[in-house]
Amino acid sequence: MDEKITIKDVARLAGVSLGTASRVVNGAPSVTQSVRDRVEQAISQLGYKPNIMAQSMRGGNTRTIGIMIRSITIPTLARFVRAVQDVLHAAGYTLLITCSEDHPKRELELLGLMSERRVDGMIMTTSSESNAELATARRNMRLPLVLLDRPANEYADAVLLDHYEGMMRAINHLVSLNHRRVALITGSADVYPGRERLRAYRDAVAAGLIEDDPKLVRAKAFDSATAFVETSAVLGIGAPPTAILIGGIDMLPGSLRSIRARKLRIPDNLSIIGAADSDLAMLLEPAISVVRWDYAELGISCANLLLERIANAGQPFTPREIMYPTELLVRESCAPVPRAA
Amino acid sequence: MDEKITIKDVARLAGVSLGTASRVVNGAPSVTQSVRDRVEQAISQLGYKPNIMAQSMRGGNTRTIGIMIRSITIPTLARFVRAVQDVLHAAGYTLLITCSEDHPKRELELLGLMSERRVDGMIMTTSSESNAELATARRNMRLPLVLLDRPANEYADAVLLDHYEGMMRAINHLVSLNHRRVALITGSADVYPGRERLRAYRDAVAAGLIEDDPKLVRAKAFDSATAFVETSAVLGIGAPPTAILIGGIDMLPGSLRSIRARKLRIPDNLSIIGAADSDLAMLLEPAISVVRWDYAELGISCANLLLERIANAGQPFTPREIMYPTELLVRESCAPVPRAA
DNA sequence: TTGTACGCGTTATCAA
DNA sequence: TTGATAACGCGTACAA
Numbered sequence: 001m002d003e004k005i006t007i008k009d010v011a012r013l014a015g016v017s018l019g020t021a022s023r024v025v026n027g028a029p030s031v032t033q034s035v036r037d038r039v040e041q042a043i044s045q046l047g048y049k050p051n052i053m054a055q056s057m058r059g060g061n062t063r064t065i066g067i068m069i070r071s072i073t074i075p076t077l078a079r080f081v082r083a084v085q086d087v088l089h090a091a092g093y094t095l096l097i098t099c100s101e102d103h104p105k106r107e108l109e110l111l112g113l114m115s116e117r118r119v120d121g122m123i124m125t126t127s128s129e130s131n132a133e134l135a136t137a138r139r140n141m142r143l144p145l146v147l148l149d150r151p152a153n154e155y156a157d158a159v160l161l162d163h164y165e166g167m168m169r170a171i172n173h174l175v176s177l178n179h180r181r182v183a184l185i186t187g188s189a190d191v192y193p194g195r196e197r198l199r200a201y202r203d204a205v206a207a208g209l210i211e212d213d214p215k216l217v218r219a220k221a222f223d224s225a226t227a228f229v230e231t232s233a234v235l236g237i238g239a240p241p242t243a244i245l246i247g248g249i250d251m252l253p254g255s256l257r258s259i260r261a262r263k264l265r266i267p268d269n270l271s272i273i274g275a276a277d278s279d280l281a282m283l284l285e286p287a288i289s290v291v292r293w294d295y296a297e298l299g300i301s302c303a304n305l306l307l308e309r310i311a312n313a314g315q316p317f318t319p320r321e322i323m324y325p326t327e328l329l330v331r332e333s334c335a336p337v338p339r340a341a
Numbered sequence: 342m343d344e345k346i347t348i349k350d351v352a353r354l355a356g357v358s359l360g361t362a363s364r365v366v367n368g369a370p371s372v373t374q375s376v377r378d379r380v381e382q383a384i385s386q387l388g389y390k391p392n393i394m395a396q397s398m399r400g401g402n403t404r405t406i407g408i409m410i411r412s413i414t415i416p417t418l419a420r421f422v423r424a425v426q427d428v429l430h431a432a433g434y435t436l437l438i439t440c441s442e443d444h445p446k447r448e449l450e451l452l453g454l455m456s457e458r459r460v461d462g463m464i465m466t467t468s469s470e471s472n473a474e475l476a477t478a479r480r481n482m483r484l485p486l487v488l489l490d491r492p493a494n495e496y497a498d499a500v501l502l503d504h505y506e507g508m509m510r511a512i513n514h515l516v517s518l519n520h521r522r523v524a525l526i527t528g529s530a531d532v533y534p535g536r537e538r539l540r541a542y543r544d545a546v547a548a549g550l551i552e553d554d555p556k557l558v559r560a561k562a563f564d565s566a567t568a569f570v571e572t573s574a575v576l577g578i579g580a581p582p583t584a585i586l587i588g589g590i591d592m593l594p595g596s597l598r599s600i601r602a603r604k605l606r607i608p609d610n611l612s613i614i615g616a617a618d619s620d621l622a623m624l625l626e627p628a629i630s631v632v633r634w635d636y637a638e639l640g641i642s643c644a645n646l647l648l649e650r651i652a653n654a655g656q657p658f659t660p661r662e663i664m665y666p667t668e669l670l671v672r673e674s675c676a677p678v679p680r681a682a
Numbered sequence: 683t684t685g686t687a688c689g690c691g692t693t694a695t696c697a698a
Numbered sequence: 699t700t701g702a703t704a705a706c707g708c709g710t711a712c713a714a
Contacts, residue, residue, distance in 0.1 A: 006690090006691055006692090007691065007692070008691075016700080016701085017700065017701045017702070018691095018692090018701085018702085019693085019694085019700070019701060019702075019703090020699085020700060020701075022692070022693060022694090023693095023699095023700085025692095026693080030699055030700085031699070031700085032699065032700090035699085035700085049456060049457055050457075050691085050692075051398075051459065051690090051691050051692075052457055052458055052459065053394055053397045053398045053403060053459060053690090053691080053692095054398055054690075054691035054692040054693090054706090055691080055692055055693080056394040056692090056706095057392070057394045057395055057398055057690090057691080057692075057706050057707065057708090058691080058692045058693050058694085058705080058706055059692085059693075059706085060706075062394060071423070072413060072419045072422060072423060073416055073419040073420050073423055075414055075416055075419075078413045078414040078416075078419050079414050081413060082412070082413060082414055082440065085440070089454075094437060094454070094458060095437075095438065096435060096436075096437075097436065097438050099423065099426075112390075113430075113435070115390060116390050116391075116393055117393055117435060118392065118393060118394060253620040253623075253624060256624050257624070260624075279594040279621050280620050280621050280624060282594075283594060283597050283598070283601075283621060283625065284624065284625065284626075285625075285626065347706090347707055347708085348707070348708065348709095349707080349708095357684080357685090358684065358685045358686075359685085359686090359707095359708085359709095360684070360685055360686075360687095360709085360710080361683085361684055361685075363708070363709060363710080364683095364684085364709090364710095366708095366709095367709075371683060371684085372683070372684085373683065373684090376683085376684085391707085391708075392706090392707050392708070394706090394707080394708095395690090395706075395707035395708045395709090396707080396708060396709080397690095397708095398689095398690050398691065398692090398706090398707085398708080399689085399690055399707080399708050399709055399710090400690090400708090400709080401690080683714100684713100684714080685712100685713085685714075686711105686712085686713075686714090687710100687711095687712090687713100688709105688710090688711090688712105689708100689709100689710100690707105690708090690709100691706105692705100692706085693704105693705090693706095694703100694704090694705090695702105695703085695704080695705100696701100696702090696703085696704100697700100697701085697702085697703105698699105698700085698701080698702095
C-alpha cells in the first residue's frame with residue numbers, strides 16, 4: 001500500500017498534469033517556481049520514487065552493467081569488483097555480478113542472462129579466447145564491452161596487465177640467485193595471462209637464462225586445486241626444480257599445500273614466487289615474494305572506459321587497450337642456490 | 342538492429358496475433374501444435390528474448406533479489422554470496438549485490454537503491470541493530486526479508502550462527518590448557534555476533550573459568566584494521582593475556598600483524614583462536630585453530646527461506662529463525678600455560 | 683483456439 | 699508554461 005505511488009498520484013496531489021510532474025522530477029527548466037514547489041511537496045509527502053523499470057522500458061536502457069569474472073570468492077577479483085562498483089554506482093549504474101568459474105558452458109549461459117536482463121554494457125574476462133562460440137556470443141550482444149586482462153578486438157576495449165614484464169622480473173630475480181631449474185605453473189595459454197607468462201618463460205629459456213626442460217612447465221588451469229596437482233607433478237619429476245613460479249592469482253594455496261605435503265622448506269629447499277598479493281603471501285613465514293599490481297586502479301580504469309564507450313555509443317569505434325604495470329615484490333621466499341650444486 | 346526484436350516481430354513472422362505469440366512464449370496450454378511450432382520457429386529464427394523490463398512492469402516484480410553484506414572482499418562473505426547466488430539463479434532470480442562497509446549511512450543509501458530498483462526481496466545484515474532510522478527504513482520497504490546473522494523480528498526471518506556455543510568451546514579449550522588470562526577481541530555488541538561472543542565470555546567469567554579483567558575485552562569493530570589496533574592495545578597492558586580469542590571473520594590478518602610486530606611467537610608466547618576458516622588459518626605455521634561453520638549451508642538456507650516467503654507473500658507472517666551450529670577446529674595455535682606461572 | 687485492446691509507469695512530442 | 703496523448707514491450711481479460 002506504500003510502494004505503489006506513481007507519478008500519477010504525485011500529479012493528482014499537486015493538482016497538476018502528469019506531464020508537469022514528470023518535468024519537475026526530471027528537472028526540466030520550463031516550470032514555474034510555485035508549481036515546482038507544489039510538486040516537490042507532493043513528492044516528499046508521498047515518498048515518491050520513480051519506477052526504474054518503467055523508465056528503463058521507455059528509455060531502452062537499464063542502467064545496469066554486467067560483470068563476469070571467474071569467481072567472486074577470489075579476493076583479488078573481489079577487490080577488482082569493488083573498485084568497479086564504486087565508480088559505476090557513483091554514475092548511477094547497478095552491477096549484475098556473475099561468475100563463470102572458468103567453464104565455457106557456464107559463460108555462455110551467463111551471456112544469455114546478461115542479454116535477457118538487457119544490461120547496458122559489460123566488463124568481463126573469458127575462459128577461452130579461442131572458443132569461437134563464445135566469441136560469437138559476445139560479439140552478437142553488440143554492447144559496449146571492456147575485456148579484463150584479455151586483448152582488445154574489433155568490438156571491445158581492454159584493460160591488460162603486463163604479465164610478461166612481471167614474469168621476466170621474477171625470472172631474473174631467481175636467476176640472480178643462481179636458479180637454473182625453474183618451474184612455471186600457470187593456467188592455459190588459451191588466455192592472455194597464461195600466454196604472456198609462458199612467453200616470458202620461453203624468452204628466458206631462449207636467452208639461456210634458465211634450463212630448457214618441458215617437464216618444468218605446467219599450464220593447465222588457474223584454480224587452486226589444479227595448482228596442487230601441477231605442483232605435485234613438477235615436484236615429482238626426477239630432477240625437481242629449485243624454484244617455482246606460480247602464475248595465477250588463486251594458485252598459491254594449492255601450491256603451498258603440495259609443497260607442505262612433500263615437507264619442503266621455503267626458501268631453503270625451494271624458492272617460490274606468487275602472483276597477486278594477499279594476506280596469505282604477506283603473513284606466511286617466510287613471507288612470499290609476488291608479482292603484484294593495483295586492483296583498484298584496474299577496476300576504475302575498466303569502469304571509466306565502459307562509461308566513455310556508453311557515452312559515445314553510436315560513434316565509430318576504435319578499440320582502446322590500456323596496459324597496467326606489474327611489479328615484483330621481493331620478500332623472503334627465495335634463497336640462493338649454491339653455485340656448485 | 343538485432344536487440345530490438347519484440348514479440349510483435351515474432352507474431353508477424355509467424356503470421357499470428359501478438360496474443361498468440363505471447364501464449365506460446367509463456368507455455369499456455371490453449372494453442373494448436375502447428376501454430377506453436379510456427380511461433381517457436383520464428384522465435385529461434387529471430388533470436389527473440391522477452392524483455393524483462395516490460396515483463397517486470399507488467400507483473401510488478403523484477404525477479405531481482407537485493408543482498409547487502411559488509412564487504413564482498415571478505416572471502417567468508419563472498420562464499421556465502423556464491424551459495425545464495427547458486428540457489429537464486431536456479432530459481433530465475435538475479436542478485437543485486439551491495440556492500441555497506443558497516444557504515445550506517447551507506448547502509449541507508451543502499452536501502453534506497455534497493456527500493457529504487459524494486460527488488461522482490463532482500464537478504465542482508467545490518468551494521469547496527471539499535472539504529473532506529475535503519476530499522477524504520479528496513480520495515481518501510483515492506484519486502485520479504487531474511488536477516489543474516491541478526492535476530493528475526495516482526496517483519497523478517499533470520500538465519501543465525503551459534504556464536505555463543507562456538508565461543509564457549511573455544512574458551513573451554515583454552516581453559517583446558519590452563520589459560521586464565523584470556524582476551525576477547527570482537528566487534529560491537531550492537532550486533533548479534535559480537536553480543537553473543539561477549540555473552541559467552543561473561544558467562545565463562547561468571548563461572549570462574551577465566552579471569553575477570555575488563556581490560557582484556559575489546560569490542561569495537563569487525564574490520565582488520567581495528568583488529569590490529571585492539572590487539573596491540575590488549576597486548577600492551579601491564580599483565581598481557583596468555584591467549585586471545587579473535588571474534589570476527591575479517592580480524593585474523595590484523596591481529597596477526599600486531600602479534601608479529603611485538604615479536605610474539607604463536608603458540609609459545611601467545612595462544613590464539615580465530616573465527617571462520619580461511620586459507621590463511623590453514624596454511625600458517627603453526628596453523629590457526631578456529632571456530633568454523635558451513636558458509637554454503639548458510640547461503641542456501643537464506644535463499645530458500647526468502648523463496649518461501651516470496652511464494653507465501655500476502656499470507657500472515659510468522660517469523661522463522663534458523664540456527665546453525667559452529668564448531669571448534671583445533672589446530673596448532675594454542676599451547677598449554679605452565680601451571681606455576 | 684485465436685485476436686483485440688487495455689494497462690503497467692514513464693518520458694517526449696505536440697498543441698494550447 | 700502547461701496539459702493531453704502516444705509510445706515503450708508485455709500479459710491477459712474479453713470477445714470472437
